[in-house]
Amino acid sequence: MSQHYDAQEITRFSTDLLLAAGLDDDKAHAVAEVLVEGDLMGHTTHGLQLLAPYLEEIQSGRMPVTGEYEVISQRAAVQTWDGRYLPGPWLILKAMEAAEAMARSCGTGTVVIRRSNHIACLAAYLKRATDQDLVVVIESSDPATKSVAPYGGLEATHTPNPIAVGYPTDSGPVLLDVSTSITTNGMVGRLNKQNSRLPYPWLKDHQGQATDRPEVLFDEPKGSIMPIGGLDHGHKGYALGLMVEALTSGLAGFGRVQAPTQWGASVMVQVLDPEAFGGLEAFKRETGALADACRNNPVAEGDPQVRIPGERGLDLHKRYSQQGVPLPEGVPEALHNWSERLGVTFPQARQ
Numbered sequence: 001m002s003q004h005y006d007a008q009e010i011t012r013f014s015t016d017l018l019l020a021a022g023l024d025d026d027k028a029h030a031v032a033e034v035l036v037e038g039d040l041m042g043h044t045t046h047g048l049q050l051l052a053p054y055l056e057e058i059q060s061g062r063m064p065v066t067g068e069y070e071v072i073s074q075r076a077a078v079q080t081w082d083g084r085y086l087p088g089p090w091l092i093l094k095a096m097e098a099a100e101a102m103a104r105s106c107g108t109g110t111v112v113i114r115r116s117n118h119i120a121c122l123a124a125y126l127k128r129a130t131d132q133d134l135v136v137v138i139e140s141s142d143p144a145t146k147s148v149a150p151y152g153g154l155e156a157t158h159t160p161n162p163i164a165v166g167y168p169t170d171s172g173p174v175l176l177d178v179s180t181s182i183t184t185n186g187m188v189g190r191l192n193k194q195n196s197r198l199p200y201p202w203l204k205d206h207q208g209q210a211t212d213r214p215e216v217l218f219d220e221p222k223g224s225i226m227p228i229g230g231l232d233h234g235h236k237g238y239a240l241g242l243m244v245e246a247l248t249s250g251l252a253g254f255g256r257v258q259a260p261t262q263w264g265a266s267v268m269v270q271v272l273d274p275e276a277f278g279g280l281e282a283f284k285r286e287t288g289a290l291a292d293a294c295r296n297n298p299v300a301e302g303d304p305q306v307r308i309p310g311e312r313g314l315d316l317h318k319r320y321s322q323q324g325v326p327l328p329e330g331v332p333e334a335l336h337n338w339s340e341r342l343g344v345t346f347p348q349a350r351q
Contacts, residue, residue, distance in 0.1 A: 003332055003349040004324030011036045013347050014051055017335070020342040021058045022065040027090040031120075034089035038121030040320045041313035043177070044328045045186030046121035052334040053263075054087070054118070055342075062262055063087060063117050069094070077106040080252060081113045085264055088119030092138070092269060096125060099271035100134060107276030113267040114252035115260070118142075123177035123313060126166030130173035133280055135272040138164045140265050141248045143255035147188075147217060148181045149224035151238035154208050156224040158256075160184050161244035166310070168274075170288035171295075175310025180241035181225045188214045188225065193330065202226055324350040 011032050018028035031054065039047030057063035063085060070082040079098060083091045095111035102109025122138050129136035139162070146156035160179035167174055182202040191198060192214035201210035206221040210231055216223030228237030248266035249255025255266055274283035297306045320326065327335075332349070339346040 002326035002328055004320075004326050005347055005349055007036060007040060007321050007325050009347040010048070010325055010327075013335075013339075013344065014048065016344045017051065017055065017338055017342055018058075020344050021055050023058060023087065024066050027065070027087050030090040030093050031087050034093075034120050034124045036325060037124035037317075039325045039327065040317045041121070041123055042316040043121040043123055043313070044326075044331075045184055045190060046124075048325075048327055048335065049186065049190070049331050050118065050120055052331075052338055055338055057117065057263065069113070077102045077109050079109075079111045081111060083113045083116035083264075083267075085115050085117045085262060088117045088265055088267075089124075091116045092119050092125055092267065093128075095267070095269040096128060096136065096271065099136075099269050100129070100132065103134060103271040103273040103276075108270065108272045110268065110270040112248070112251045113265070113269070114249070114254035116265040116267050118263055119265050119267060121177070122162050122164035123175055123310070126164060126175045126177070126310070127173060127314075129271060130166045130168045130175070133168050133274065133284075135167040135274060136165070137268070137270040137272075139244045139247050139268045141245050141255070142263070142265050143249050143258070144260045144262055144264060145185070147185050147225050148227060148241060149204065151227055151229075151234040154204070154206060154224070156222065158241055158245055160225065161241045161248075163240070163244060167287060168284055169291045170284040171291055172308070172314075173310060174287065174291060174308055175313060179228070180237045180244060181227050182230060182237070183225060185217075185225075188217050190328075190330075192218060202230070 014032035015028050018031055035048050035051055058065060071079055072082050073080040091113055095113060099109035099111050119140055126136055141161045142159045145159055148158050148160055149156050160181040162179045164177040198212040198214060201212045203211050203216050203223050203225055205211050205216045205223040227234040227241055247268045252266045274280045291308050294306050336346050
């Protein structure tokens with residue numbers, strides 16, 4: 001059963017852990033806030049479950065604790081950065097700031113980052129843009145790992161490659177965060193550690209048989225995660241996964257060809273200002289009309305009302321902010337260990 005922690009206390013604790021590990025003040029605050037935001041929105045595989053691995057990255061020297069990214073190319077509405085494997089959440093927040101400034105001037109702004117460290121939960125960034133009446137698109141891949149096989153293939157070639165989009169409407173934001181594979185590495189890894197099974201056969205073993213056993217991703221010869229669409233319509237998720245690779249590693253000019261060995265990410269962050277196109281009010285009127293049509297759509301007897309992408313996450317955020325953030329099994333134990341190692345007091349769980 002999950003233990004609940006006060007959101008401000010667990011954020012402060014996470015910040016203090018990162019500071020004790022040597023991370024710069026602004027970077028520590030950015031990482032802690034984004035990780036807790038992931039848990040607040042219900043994305044528990046990409047929330048504080050990642051803090052212990054991030055601390056390992058810091059202590060091993062793979063995640064630099066100080067310094068800046070390098071701008072390696074720049075035009076009026078485009079920048080490409082070398083992230084130098086600095087903390088991913090800090091880099092993404094900086095990229096959103098830069099992209100917003102370009103969008104306010106040019107209507108759109110895009111920052112592509114090579115050699116970012118892991119960037120945590122993409123959904124955790126979106127509302128920062130929609131609250132400013134902007135549209136944001138974030139895509140990510142990790143050229144150092146492979147877990148998703150191409151449709152019809154047996155060997156993994158790429159990562160789950162998520163796409164996240166946030167945009168305002170006149171009835172609240174739409175926030176979507178979807179992997180181009182059926183499930184994520186984080187979920188498969190967690191269930192494997194717990195000796196549990198996936199809810200459905202979302203993986204393929206090395207012979208191409210669908211399975212719900214997470215261990216096939218770690219056994220030799222390895223299996224793979226299926227693209228969105230599975231055995232019958234996986235060509236769609238496969239195509240989207242390739243698109244993400246092109247818009248991240250491709251545009252960054254650094255990826256699988258260079259064969260990096262370090263956990264990290266290639267990222268695209270794009271911000272658009274609707275005012276520069278058909279106008280903000282027209283944009284929100286159009287997006288709101290469709291969102292309302294979906295919300296008010298008739299459903300079968302006994303079924304819940306249709307939800308808009310992001311509504312569940314925002315509802316959870318409101319509830320957990322009041323009642324406490326639930327941390328899944330294994331996460332408090334891992335953070336207790338780090339609190340002892342770094343001399344930072346672990347907060348009490350709520351009763």
